[in-house]
Amino acid sequence: MFKALRLSDAGVKAARKHEAIIGKPVMARGAFSAVFDNGNTVYKLTLDRFAYLLGCDRQIGCSGRHFTEVLHSFDEVGEVDGHPLYLFECEKLERLPKTGEVRALARRVVRRCPSVNGLRCLETLANDDSLPTSLCEAFEDLRVFATNVEDGWGVDIHSANLMVRPADGELVLSDPLADWGTSSSLTARRRFAALN
Secondary structure, eight states, X not given: OOOSSOTTSHHHHHHTTSXXXXXXXXXXXXXXXXXXXXXXXXXXXXXXXXXXXXXXXXXXXXXXXXXXXXXXXXXXEEEETTEEEEEEEXXXXXXXXXXXXXXXXXXXXXXXXXXXOHHHHHHHHHTXXXXXXXXXXXXXXXXXXXXXXXXXXXXXXXXXXXXXXXXXXXXXXXXXEEEHHHHHHHHHHHHHHHHO
């Protein structure tokens, strides 16, 4: 799997010296981020500007029961090849259970999302009568968010990005959009560097 955020990059190493995450163990990795355990919460270090804006921008971001609750934003804490690194603290979520109602709901969401067009996917999910009303409203909020940010995002809805809030068993959209612009830029730079 492609990793835009590499723990070995100089910018990431420098950011890991931030007082909030220094010495904290990495508990999860994604293509764009590393998640650090902080007991009842986690710190997320990410190159994904859409994940940052979605959770941290109080004007255009999304909040509600189906989105990760951000507790504190440290904003930009470094960069990798000219792309900002963001750090924020958020609630600790759990992976989907192997079976049960939440797993079945997540499976329905993933299957109903056409991968060809991001806005079409979000519109389809926002208007899906088979999903709970609150989840449809969350997808509508996400669609509005996506239309208010610059290009470069893509829908990234799959089972690893659908999580569960342990307190109430609610399905949570974790990183439902991805920063494909940053991904493309970093891929091109790394390929060029490898050739030279």
